[in-house]
Amino acid sequence: MKLKIKNVTDFNLKYTLESGQSFRWNRIDDAYYGVVEGRILKICQHSGTLIIESSDDEDKGIFTAQMFHYLDLHRDLAYILNAVNVDAYIDRAIDRFRGMRLLNQEIWETVASFILSQNNNMARIRKIIRTLSERFGYKVDYDGYVDWTFPTPQILADAGPEEIYKCGTGYRAGYLYNAANDVINGRLDLNALKQLDYNDAKHELMKLEGVGEKVADCICLFSLGHLTALPIDVWIKRIFERVYLRKTAKPKEIQDFAKQYFGEYVGYAQQYLFHYAQNQPNWDDAEHLELRFKQK
Numbered sequence: 001m002k003l004k005i006k007n008v009t010d011f012n013l014k015y016t017l018e019s020g021q022s023f024r025w026n027r028i029d030d031a032y033y034g035v036v037e038g039r040i041l042k043i044c045q046h047s048g049t050l051i052i053e054s055s056d057d058e059d060k061g062i063f064t065a066q067m068f069h070y071l072d073l074h075r076d077l078a079y080i081l082n083a084v085n086v087d088a089y090i091d092r093a094i095d096r097f098r099g100m101r102l103l104n105q106e107i108w109e110t111v112a113s114f115i116l117s118q119n120n121n122m123a124r125i126r127k128i129i130r131t132l133s134e135r136f137g138y139k140v141d142y143d144g145y146v147d148w149t150f151p152t153p154q155i156l157a158d159a160g161p162e163e164i165y166k167c168g169t170g171y172r173a174g175y176l177y178n179a180a181n182d183v184i185n186g187r188l189d190l191n192a193l194k195q196l197d198y199n200d201a202k203h204e205l206m207k208l209e210g211v212g213e214k215v216a217d218c219i220c221l222f223s224l225g226h227l228t229a230l231p232i233d234v235w236i237k238r239i240f241e242r243v244y245l246r247k248t249a250k251p252k253e254i255q256d257f258a259k260q261y262f263g264e265y266v267g268y269a270q271q272y273l274f275h276y277a278q279n280q281p282n283w284d285d286a287e288h289l290e291l292r293f294k295q296k
Helices: 013-017 060-070 077-084 088-097 107-116 122-136 153-159 161-169 172-184 198-205 213-222 234-245 251-279 286-291
Strands: 002-005 026-028 031-036 039-046 049-054 139-142 145-148
Touching: 002 060, 013 031, 013 039, 031 145, 039 139, 039 145, 077 088, 077 251, 088 251, 088 286, 107 122, 107 172, 107 213, 122 145, 122 153, 122 161, 153 161, 153 172, 161 172, 198 213, 213 251, 234 251, 234 286
Parallel strands: none
Antiparallel strands: 002 049, 026 031, 031 039, 039 049, 139 145
């Protein structure tokens, strides 16, 4: 299947796929290859045109709808960014990375991936997910690119925590194994989870062993489309303490301030702030800190 989407506005493929919200994409020349819901996708962007190829033979209408949802193309990003663009600091972040969108990823892989992300860096997370997929997934290939599907809850439950541990998961092996069993036994209904509002979805996710507020918020934001979710990792904590609150703060204090300050689209605000700080070495120098008090 090959799909061409023309006249795409406010979308940047590079910023979207390289902003730390997904762990399965690899850039080769001018294309990105990744495994999404069991098949390889190849995506290229040429100005306002997206070319998306799939290793599966798919219904074009269904595939188009899936890609619009996955890449968040159905949202009015200009409206969202205008809503959160409340000071000169975030205005600079938005100007630098305009077009970055929040992916709507497959729920089980997102749950598993962010369980594995705890106390981990991007390179190691990617390596663990790759190892798990090679060990327990199915091989898929397209256009010379070879990868593996992410293992299902049933496969991981059958494998057991010891085998999962051998993939470099460390103490997270037990959490992942238990999450897989919770899905199989119906204690976590993934389809029902998609129908819940943000607070209820977060509550259900935090019933999983090893899933705290940060991981639950990542899943809500990067899979379930709850843009009011605010994952607070070490970077977001540092950004709000240095730029906005100017003091050491607990996660609850950051949550309360950020949601009041940025409003219902705070999830988008945090992603732009996060990616800007990751790519701007002097993000908290004196000149940057002054931007917080200036109008855009």
